[in-house]
Amino acid sequence: QKEVEQNSGPLSVPEGAIASLNCTYSDRGSQSFFWYRQYSGKSPELIMSIYSNGDKEDGRFTAQLNKASQYVSLLIRDSQPSDSATYLCAVSRPGYSTLTFGKGTMLLVSP
Amino acid sequence: NAGVTQTPKFQVLKTGQSMTLQCAQDMNHNSMYWYRQDPGMGLRLIYYSASEGTTDKGEVPNGYNVSRLNKREFSLRLESAAPSQTSVYFCASSTATSNYYNEQFFGPGTRLTVL
Numbered sequence: 001q002k003e004v005e006q007n008s009g010p011l012s013v014p015e016g017a018i019a020s021l022n023c024t025y026s027d028r029g030s031q032s033f034f035w036y037r038q039y040s041g042k043s044p045e046l047i048m049s050i051y052s053n054g055d056k057e058d059g060r061f062t063a064q065l066n067k068a069s070q071y072v073s074l075l076i077r078d079s080q081p082s083d084s085a086t087y088l089c090a091v092s093r094p095g096y097s098t099l100t101f102g103k104g105t106m107l108l109v110s111p
Numbered sequence: 112n113a114g115v116t117q118t119p120k121f122q123v124l125k126t127g128q129s130m131t132l133q134c135a136q137d138m139n140h141n142s143m144y145w146y147r148q149d150p151g152m153g154l155r156l157i158y159y160s161a162s163e164g165t166t167d168k169g170e171v172p173n174g175y176n177v178s179r180l181n182k183r184e185f186s187l188r189l190e191s192a193a194p195s196q197t198s199v200y201f202c203a204s205s206t207a208t209s210n211y212y213n214e215q216f217f218g219p220g221t222r223l224t225v226l
Contacts, residue, residue: 034214034215042220043218044154045217049214097142097159
């Protein structure tokens, strides 16, 4: 059973701080990793994709991948109240058209 | 581009009624997916279509059927709705041509209540 694990939270951070969201996965064959943001009552929105070990930065977001340790993380710098949402981690492996999603971590950014 | 569209946005059914949820994408994507999302359960894959003309079961297919009408459209049918099918349903699409860059894009969702 392929699993993707996330702490359900909520993770509470003050405005301007760095929020660190973590995800571990069980399938060593996973090669593609994604972070989705989901606001309450809305659909998931893709915010980051990462395929190679190391860091990938996009604006205030940095995705970090460590395949040897089977974890992927998302850092949000200068957190804003508008970042308050549930963040979903998803993984995929070659040969499969589907993603395996974690249950998500709720992030709360207080003004 | 509208991306992924779903109809209807909301629906209330009585137990035993049938309905079809419609999904369309204008991104020329090969693969399409139906998920349901319930509190505490996360996103669960119901059915998917890796390419036009093919469909496969996901994690929770019981009680559902799908049709890949053409490359753009993928519908989900509930033949005899049950209260356990009360959920939010999301359609998604992806290029998935190499199965590597499998970025999925979601529609706005359908909120279904079965009484």
